Amino acid sequence: MQNFEFQCATKMIFGKGTEQKVGEELKKHGATKVLFVYGGSSIKRSGLYDRVVKSLTDAGLWFTELPGVVPNPRVSLVRKGIEICRKEGIDFLLAVGGGSVIDTCKSMGFGVYYDGDVWDLICGKVKPGEKRIPVADILTLPAAGSEESDSCIVSDETIPMKTGFGSPLMRPIFSIMNPELTYTLPPYQTACGCMDMMSHAMERYFSRTPNVEMTDRVTEAILQTVIHNLPIALAKPDDYAARAEIMLCGTWAQNDMTGCGRAQDWFNHGLEHQISGFYDIAHGAGLAISTPAWMEYLSEKEDCLPKLVQYATRVWHIDLNLENPKETALEGVRRLRDLIHRAGLPLTLAEVGIGTEKFEEIADLMTDCGSHTCGSFYAMSRADILALLDRMK
């Protein structure tokens, strides 16, 4: 186990009807002027918008709104939000939505206290300072884990480029998590969200750092819980228990508890970011295609096999084939593919209409034309990436 520091101060307010507490809770945390940020009209159709407005009004809070956050949230809207914050003297940001809305607020909060363009912070040119407008959220999409994480990802739609930054001060002050708010998520979005949280767990789980038993086991617990509950939520979208388990898993997969004491990999997220830079593909769908292919590819590598076997035996309860442990690892990959397929997610690039035309460019971008490798569980070279992309076809 490596030395580590872990702190996640976000207050989780979990359960039915909890969104009605948002006004009181904001007030308790010193809010007086709130910017209410959201995406499209879905929160108006569902009635959530009205409940939020009522709660803010009942608490006597002044607020104004910024709608229009889109998936892969845009820096242009972040800039607009910063202007509003400065003009109105906003002292709290309320994100109502999923990771895109929360990430928009996180970057906005730091951008207000930075004199230059907020993109400097997002792309890492300038380090975030010690001041920011705090963020709270009502989560409607369990996936990114931004409701407790210390990072955010924003796109510059004009370049195009998708990148992000982090700070311990970036974790939301509180997150309101009502699983009922996820009943209306389309099945594809539910599945993509679950793939994203599984990936957050796996990017940390597949690590060469030895002696991380507790961290491994909590990660396996998250994976098992998602695996069990995703099919239930797809079959019965208003199954409260399944929706609640998924929501809790999304948060715990990404608040970095599963990263305690070890090196993390993040190859699959890196690859997916490159692919979705060229093609319009949902983040979870990209991860669904790459993750099992990557695991299958690494089952050829002797150093990676033990952890892949541990994953297969502990997460999927596959009996260990002592004479052929690779077969055990591959069965773990097959089970993951089955889950992905049953959830209606793609397993190949062809299924989402992506051809081989950008393979070389993607491999170049990930390795700076072959000058370095990607990932720490297995250091993927340019050649490895091309071989992997070939399996993903």
Next chain:
Amino acid sequence: MQNFEFQCATKMIFGKGTEQKVGEELKKHGATKVLFVYGGSSIKRSGLYDRVVKSLTDAGLWFTELPGVVPNPRVSLVRKGIEICRKEGIDFLLAVGGGSVIDTCKSMGFGVYYDGDVWDLICGKVKPGEKRIPVADILTLPAAGSEESDSCIVSDETIPMKTGFGSPLMRPIFSIMNPELTYTLPPYQTACGCMDMMSHAMERYFSRTPNVEMTDRVTEAILQTVIHNLPIALAKPDDYAARAEIMLCGTWAQNDMTGCGRAQDWFNHGLEHQISGFYDIAHGAGLAISTPAWMEYLSEKEDCLPKLVQYATRVWHIDLNLENPKETALEGVRRLRDLIHRAGLPLTLAEVGIGTEKFEEIADLMTDCGSHTCGSFYAMSRADILALLDRMK
């Protein structure tokens, strides 16, 4: 799953040599005048005392000391500490030790801001206020989990009575956790500590609240990790990996993550507090005697069987005997008894020299002479408690 709120803002600073950061870290959190609280001479023998003094001095912090904390920490020392805090204008409390030292600091921190006698807070007569002197700690005994918990337990040695109070503001600001500092713990103390943390997990795990899969699984992860690492640490006291796993488990077992979304039981802790009120017995030893006996007793109760079977199959990987699930549950109890016995802990009251003479009185105290029951997983009546004590003989 029940609605719940969860927030644990304590910063965990984990790993080798981390105690050297204590001065800098205190300063970062605004400390100027520190009261350094500890137990006996063991931290002087080990050199930890000198390293703490050096770190505080290097950071330019003014500090004074309060040694003398004993197991089952005493309110008399808490009162003494409060006087020092007021006289010297202390603004941060540093606990170096285990739960007793941390709990002394926690109660002291709130006591300073209460005009009456601190026992009023401890025994629950008066609610703690919103002000307290913050606490940080260097943990040397993984057991109580006080390094992240929001509660404390203190004894009035003159009554005698052992009780406690809590507040969200009571969680330490940061906890320094260096597993190396636990190498010198005697085997009995190591085992008692592990029994305590297993009990913290089980008091929450054995719950009738349905649909708490993620919370169950994280609790099982903690139990499995302690079960695996306790024998290793006993066989090789300086096994860093085993000591690190145990230390991490102690914290996560008691920061209430394992309590999210469900009713908690706490019968065994209640019983142990009564027993140790009459007899000088280590907390972990008392739990080692009562817990398996309690599980065995509850395996007779149809409503309790499913969770006991889940525990046996998931934590101990015992094959489910579908025709006789009770046998599966009992095998789970036997495994726990084996672990306890191998760890050198007692399984009967006779082993620690306790007779039957106080059984009636204990049952009376726990049920107010039979007028109420104890525990939520199974509501133990006076008769149940007497029957259980009989099994513990």
